[in-house]
Amino acid sequence: MKIVDIQMGDLIIPLKKPFKTALRTVNAVEDVVVKIITDTGHVGYGEAPPTAVITGDTTGAIKWAIEKHIKPQLIGMEIENFEEMMIRLDKTLVKNTSAKAAVDIALHDLYGQLYNAPLYKLLGGYRKEIITDITISVNDPEEMARDSIEAVKLGYRTLKIKVGKDAKMDIKRMKAIREAIGYDVDLRIDANQGWKPKEAVYSLRKMEDAGLNIEFVEQPVVAHDFEGLKLVTDNVSIPVLADESVFSAKDAMTIIQMRAADLINIKLMKTGGIHNALKICSIAEVYGVECMIGCMLESKLSVTAAVHLAAAKSIITKIDLDGPVLCAENPIEGGATFEEYKITLSDSPGLGFKEVKGVDFS
Numbered sequence: 001m002k003i004v005d006i007q008m009g010d011l012i013i014p015l016k017k018p019f020k021t022a023l024r025t026v027n028a029v030e031d032v033v034v035k036i037i038t039d040t041g042h043v044g045y046g047e048a049p050p051t052a053v054i055t056g057d058t059t060g061a062i063k064w065a066i067e068k069h070i071k072p073q074l075i076g077m078e079i080e081n082f083e084e085m086m087i088r089l090d091k092t093l094v095k096n097t098s099a100k101a102a103v104d105i106a107l108h109d110l111y112g113q114l115y116n117a118p119l120y121k122l123l124g125g126y127r128k129e130i131i132t133d134i135t136i137s138v139n140d141p142e143e144m145a146r147d148s149i150e151a152v153k154l155g156y157r158t159l160k161i162k163v164g165k166d167a168k169m170d171i172k173r174m175k176a177i178r179e180a181i182g183y184d185v186d187l188r189i190d191a192n193q194g195w196k197p198k199e200a201v202y203s204l205r206k207m208e209d210a211g212l213n214i215e216f217v218e219q220p221v222v223a224h225d226f227e228g229l230k231l232v233t234d235n236v237s238i239p240v241l242a243d244e245s246v247f248s249a250k251d252a253m254t255i256i257q258m259r260a261a262d263l264i265n266i267k268l269m270k271t272g273g274i275h276n277a278l279k280i281c282s283i284a285e286v287y288g289v290e291c292m293i294g295c296m297l298e299s300k301l302s303v304t305a306a307v308h309l310a311a312a313k314s315i316i317t318k319i320d321l322d323g324p325v326l327c328a329e330n331p332i333e334g335g336a337t338f339e340e341y342k343i344t345l346s347d348s349p350g351l352g353f354k355e356v357k358g359v360d361f362s
């Protein structure tokens, strides 16, 4: 199974509602889809979102990195020579993790097809069904309470609440949501780097004192401030999860050894794909640090890859793979099945895609 072509196209899917975090507001998924074609007629699919505020990756940069740097390294390679392809993908350029992730995902899709097995089984095969949370965008407290009630009605048992815009208002937001939904539903919060370290300690302690029962807080402070993250971790009881602070296995090692966070959020778009995400899983296993698997604003294509990883690895105990259910349409046939909170894998080879509609690869 030899690679003969790598093609790209644009995937645009409107969201059901605007997605709002402390970092950005988005109305649609606007991602780059990668299609790798082999001499045997097999096709592997991957996807890259241009999440410039987090990864630095833009649509143009993703396409250029793949066309001019990655593609020449991979054309003509045999899929069975997998390790060599992963080394080339890593070494051909630094950073550009979303472009690398899209290609890594498509290659893993083909790897599964080569051995006629679903990817999650090749990676460990721990389970085939997982349960995701759903994200509640940051808005005024009343609107967030209404959105939370709606999510609970749809069956979600865990809500991920976006905060980080204004520490005092964030406490009001969390009180309004808890009051609206009661205590049967788990609440995790994501500040997306929006607080200063001491501000984070202040607001999290207030939430503790109010008995809001927060499962964990995600990325309270700016990504590069590992000391600030540690200050928060050392001074609150709510567990702290590192998201934007951890892209690489090296970042994970540093954060864990500093004890700067209690949990790690693995996202394929930060690691550059499954190959490097597995290294973070191994490090986390060594230290007994549980991981969450997350996503950017991504469709079912790349999120299916994250589902396979989550289904394979027991160290991934928390799931934030709601990208596909935030989308108003699904142009992808095959892959994982998303029924609101319930995500199920089929036993089709690779990632199991049948068709990607509405993307022009010419």
Ligand SMILES: C[C@H](N)C(=O)N[C@H](CCC(=O)O)C(=O)O
Binding pocket: 021, 024, 051, 135, 160, 190, 192, 243, 294, 295, 296, 297, 320, 321, 322, 323
């Ligand atoms: C979509 C997912 N639930 C999520 O919240 N991801 C964000 C970043 C998403 C983005 O801005 O595209 C996160 O965990 O920080």
Ligand SMILES: [Mg+2]
Binding pocket: 190, 192, 218, 219, 243, 244, 265
């Ligand atoms: Mg986050």
